[in-house]
Amino acid sequence: MIKDELRTPGAVRDAQRWTAHNYHPLPVVIASAEGAWLTDVDGRRYLDCLAGYSALNFGHRHPKLVDAAHAQLDRLTLTSRAFIHDQFADFCRELAQLCGKDLVLPMNTGAEAVETGIKVARKWGYQVKGVTPGQANIVVAEGNFHGRTTTIVSFSTDEEARADYGPYTPGFRVVPYGDLDALTAAIDGDTVAVLLEPIQGEQGVIVPPAGYLPGVRQVCTTRNVLLLADEIQSGLGRTGTTFACEHEDVVPDMYLLGKALGGGIVPVSAVAADAEVLGVLKPGEHGSTFGGNPLACAVGTEVVRLLATGEFQRRSAELGARLHGGLQALVGKGLLAVRGRGLWAGLDIDPALMTGREASERLMTRGVLAKDTHGSTIRLAPPLVITEEEIDYALAQLAAVLTE
Numbered sequence: 057m058i059k060d061e062l063r064t065p066g067a068v069r070d071a072q073r074w075t076a077h078n079y080h081p082l083p084v085v086i087a088s089a090e091g092a093w094l095t096d097v098d099g100r101r102y103l104d105c106l107a108g109y110s111a112l113n114f115g116h117r118h119p120k121l122v123d124a125a126h127a128q129l130d131r132l133t134l135t136s137r138a139f140i141h142d143q144f145a146d147f148c149r150e151l152a153q154l155c156g157k158d159l160v161l162p163m164n165t166g167a168e169a170v171e172t173g174i175k176v177a178r179k180w181g182y183q184v185k186g187v188t189p190g191q192a193n194i195v196v197a198e199g200n201f202h203g204r205t206t207t208i209v210s211f212s213t214d215e216e217a218r219a220d221y222g223p224y225t226p227g228f229r230v231v232p233y234g235d236l237d238a239l240t241a242a243i244d245g246d247t248v249a250v251l252l253e254p255i256q257g258e259q260g261v262i263v264p265p266a267g268y269l270p271g272v273r274q275v276c277t278t279r280n281v282l283l284l285a286d287e288i289q290s291g292l293g294r295t296g297t298t299f300a301c302e303h304e305d306v307v308p309d310m311y312l313l314g315k316a317l318g319g320g321i322v323p324v325s326a327v328a329a330d331a332e333v334l335g336v337l338k339p340g341e342h343g344s345t346f347g348g349n350p351l352a353c354a355v356g357t358e359v360v361r362l363l364a365t366g367e368f369q370r371r372s373a374e375l376g377a378r379l380h381g382g383l384q385a386l387v388g389k390g391l392l393a394v395r396g397r398g399l400w401a402g403l404d405i406d407p408a409l410m411t412g413r414e415a416s417e418r419l420m421t422r423g424v425l426a427k428d429t430h431g432s433t434i435r436l437a438p439p440l441v442i443t444e445e446e447i448d449y450a451l452a453q454l455a456a457v458l459t460e
């Protein structure tokens with residue numbers, strides 16, 4: 057029901073007034089949500105085609121996840137890691153098994169998982185591989201997005217994310233994404249890790265050339281370098297498999313996970329690796345007050361159980377084919393290119409028609425929420441509970457935006 061006097065403009069103004077302007081949100085104010093649908097403060101409904109940058113893979117308020125959260129809220133919410141709580145072991149075991157790894161280290165945000173990966177790789181380098189003290193280096197890719205900490209932005213190639221945050225953390229070598237020769241050439245005796253997104257999300261859902269990831273896996277194995285796969289956005293069902301690495305049968309040495317691991321309810325991230333790698337950490341050497349808290353573990357365990365059914369991966373693969381089929385039909389009709397896998401797509405809008413921002417705003421007025429990235433690219437990442445009809449609805453609105 058649309059109310060007589062719209063609340064949105066005032067709520068947008070208030071939000072702008074009381075916060076740092078480190079985001080440029082669409083002028084929509086969400087009040088409630090269920091499944092793939094959002095409702096704003098004025099009662100207007102929108103199909104969510106961003107899903108919290110893949111944090112909402114299971115949709116808004118999935119009943120099993122909400123039940124797990126409610127039940128845990130009524131029992132125990134926080135202990136810190138000074139004590140062990142009764143949700144901890146199940147979460148760590150089930151997540152480790154999903155990943156096929158020995159051990160899990162739970163944290164909160166994606167950036168913390170990446171920081172954990174970097175620290176563990178360096179420590180492994182000094183203690184196990186035997187690299188020159190103080191000289192460990194990590195090879196990363198141009199166009200990467202791994203989070204916002206000072207160390208992580210030190211090796212970002214996006215000036216917006218990096219400028220004026222120096223002095224920067226040394227020890228990273230940036231090579232073009234998808235170029236195996238460049239990556240191989242960057243590795244030397246002090247290289248401890250290669251850190252990559254198997255598909256670059258923020259960069260516009262960039263899928264590397266076939267054979268690249270297996271090539272990286274092989275060179276890492278040959279040169280005794282850890283392969284760290286940042287599956288924070290690409291993982292947990294988004295691309296039609298549990299991990300995007302699976303599309304090319306690649307098993308990294310370490311999975312970095314986040315976003316959907318918290319079921320769209322709580323921030324939960326984790327690093328999963330074998331004992332030879334994660335075992336380098338000893339008491340007091342790394343940690344986080346909230347990492348692996350009871351609420352996070354209760355929700356996270358339920359997330360892992362949802363993934364263990366395979367249903368969400370299947371939906372993403374099947375419905376993704378429908379989404380990509382529909383998007384391909386728009387190439388040449390306002391879209392220059394479409395990329396992606398499963399229910400994840402990067403669309404390049406013809407810049408002669410409009411910017412990505414304009415396209416997102418026009419989609420919003422037609423009841424579809426998506427977000428631009430890097431000028432004329434739009435990323436679509438709907439919740440994996442979206443239906444065929446809803447995909448067709450989103451495609452129809454996009455086609456209308458491109459031709460109006």
Ligand SMILES: Cc1ncc(COP(=O)(O)O)c(C=O)c1O
Pocket residue numbers: 109165166167168170201202203204253257258286287288289290314315
């Ligand atoms: C691939 C990747 N890694 C890391 C992060 C950082 O996650 P967070 O925002 O939870 O710190 C993101 C966030 O978009 C991401 O897409």
